[in-house]
Amino acid sequence: MAATELKRIVIIGAGQGGFQAAASLRQEGFAGEIVLIGDEPELPYQRPPLSKTYMKTGDATILPLRPESFYDAQGITLRMGSRVEAIDRAVQRVMVDDEPVAYDHLILATGTRNLRPPLPGIEHCLDLRSLSDAKALRAALSGASSVGVIGGGFIGLEFAAVARAAGLEVSVAEAAPRLMARAVSAQMSERFAEKHRALGTMLRLADPVAEISAKGLTLASGKSIACDFALLSAGVVPNTELAAEAGLSIENGIKVDTQLLTEDPAISALGDCASFPDPFSGRLVRLESVQAATDHARHIAKRLIKGAQAPYRAVPWFWSDQADWKLQIAGLAAPEDRAEELPDGTMLRLDGERVTAVETVNNAKVHMRSRKAMGQGTPLMLEDFAALAG
Amino acid sequence: MAKITFVQPDGRRQTVEAETGKSVMQVALAHGIDGILAECGGAMMCATCHCYVDDDRTGTASEGEEDMLDCAEAEVRPTSRLTCQIKVSEALDGLVVHLPEADE
Numbered sequence: 361m362a363a364t365e366l367k368r369i370v371i372i373g374a375g376q377g378g379f380q381a382a383a384s385l386r387q388e389g390f391a392g393e394i395v396l397i398g399d400e401p402e403l404p405y406q407r408p409p410l411s412k413t414y415m416k417t418g419d420a421t422i423l424p425l426r427p428e429s430f431y432d433a434q435g436i437t438l439r440m441g442s443r444v445e446a447i448d449r450a451v452q453r454v455m456v457d458d459e460p461v462a463y464d465h466l467i468l469a470t471g472t473r474n475l476r477p478p479l480p481g482i483e484h485c486l487d488l489r490s491l492s493d494a495k496a497l498r499a500a501l502s503g504a505s506s507v508g509v510i511g512g513g514f515i516g517l518e519f520a521a522v523a524r525a526a527g528l529e530v531s532v533a534e535a536a537p538r539l540m541a542r543a544v545s546a547q548m549s550e551r552f553a554e555k556h557r558a559l560g561t562m563l564r565l566a567d568p569v570a571e572i573s574a575k576g577l578t579l580a581s582g583k584s585i586a587c588d589f590a591l592l593s594a595g596v597v598p599n600t601e602l603a604a605e606a607g608l609s610i611e612n613g614i615k616v617d618t619q620l621l622t623e624d625p626a627i628s629a630l631g632d633c634a635s636f637p638d639p640f641s642g643r644l645v646r647l648e649s650v651q652a653a654t655d656h657a658r659h660i661a662k663r664l665i666k667g668a669q670a671p672y673r674a675v676p677w678f679w680s681d682q683a684d685w686k687l688q689i690a691g692l693a694a695p696e697d698r699a700e701e702l703p704d705g706t707m708l709r710l711d712g713e714r715v716t717a718v719e720t721v722n723n724a725k726v727h728m729r730s731r732k733a734m735g736q737g738t739p740l741m742l743e744d745f746a747a748l749a750g
Numbered sequence: 751m752a753k754i755t756f757v758q759p760d761g762r763r764q765t766v767e768a769e770t771g772k773s774v775m776q777v778a779l780a781h782g783i784d785g786i787l788a789e790c791g792g793a794m795m796c797a798t799c800h801c802y803v804d805d806d807r808t809g810t811a812s813e814g815e816e817d818m819l820d821c822a823e824a825e826v827r828p829t830s831r832l833t834c835q836i837k838v839s840e841a842l843d844g845l846v847v848h849l850p851e852a853d854e
Binding site (some may be wrong): 422 | 777782792820821
């Protein structure tokens with residue numbers, strides 16, 4: 361459908377990706393109606409600071425992506441605190457709080473929700489995904505002297521560093537044998553394990569939590585961790601139910617093509633909830649990152665409004681702030697990609713001679729140059745990397 | 751509070767009251783200034799709050815900031831700064847911030 365025929369675009373999900381889609385549609389010149397629907401009460405806000413700056417300072421004024429006046433000025437209809445109950449593809453409409461809203465194009469930006477494994481006592485755990493989660497967690501922090509963190513990924517470790525700096529005793533229980541196992545090389549995991557131990561955090565690796573009580577955690581090994589409260593940060597699950605019920609294909613996320621389009625030409629999907637083909641390997645990947653959310657959103661807006669046909673191929677990037685270390689990752693490594701450490705501490709991930717990802721700590725220069733080099737359209741090879749870092 | 755003036759590439763000027771303690775990037779977002787995207791929320795990850803600031807009162811870019819600016823989309827000049835790294839204080843009253851040409 362050409363842009364001129366699009367009268368109303370509906371976006372489900374008002375996180376960073378949904379917001380960016382609305383903003384980019386206007387930027388590309390879309391003059392029709394934009395309806396942005398989100399199930400949280402607040403204006404669209406940034407999640408990354410929740411486990412970082414906000415957790416330290418409690419200043420929520422830094423979080424909104426834009427002030428309310430932006431949405432008025434841009435003619436974006438915000439429906440916050442609203443849930444979409446169903447998508448009717450045959451007549452192109454969604455049901456929002458029992459009210460039908462028609463669409464000419466629909467963008468699914470439904471994101472993820474926290475994984476809550478069916479463990480005994482799981483109800484004792486706090487979460488860290490939404491602003492209301494973060495508020496509850498800050499309240500718990502202020503009155504406690506110890507905390508148990510379930511899951512040693514980015515969010516669990518960012519929180520652990522903040523809690524440690526606030527003077528709490530911190531224990532992290534990770535089911536896998538190493539920290540951040542999905543995101544970084546084994547060597548980088550080890551470097552961060554040493555860092556957190558040096559901060560005074562107790563790490564329990566390869567020892568899944570078996571039970572949670574008001575007094576602490578019991579691990580599979582039988583060891584126990586006494587703590588005043590526990591944070592569950594053991595990963596997320598994509599919100600794919602609406603799409604699945606509407607008959608769209610789900611493969612670890614809502615399946616889209618190189619144009620971020622589902623098999624329904626009137627429905628796109630973006631960000632954390634979308635499984636899209638990795639431009640290099642072709643395998644379907646689902647990324648949980650600001651970068652994927654915003655780059656996907658811009659790509660969809662260009663396609664819908666300008667008719668751009670180029671396949672999506674933005675370079676993935678990630679970051680995590682843990683104490684005074686900023687971990688930055690450019691690119692996307694497969695789990696089996698080998699790791700090679702350079703003298704300056706940069707960790708390269710390699711598939712044959714191709715650099716698939718570059719992991720750095722407190723080295724923005726190498727990170728940014730890697731991102732730029734990977735975005736040039738040709739694969740970044742090991743032999744070219746030395747010149748880049750120099 | 752301090753007055754900050756944002757100047758668009760076409761010469762359009764907007765002067766706003768900036769709250770002390772906030773970054774210039776946060777002030778720009780709160781006032782709906784075009785051209786400051788600030789995708790990473792001030793984490794020094796994206797260089798999308800890049801502006802030109804020719805004013806000694808703001809100090810100079812840190813090493814990390816320079817490294818990010820190295821890869822900014824718009825032309826990088828000696829006056830290039832990431833506005834997320836400039837903190838508003840009374841002393842910055844009257845600051846003028848020039849926005850770069852949009853990258854697309």
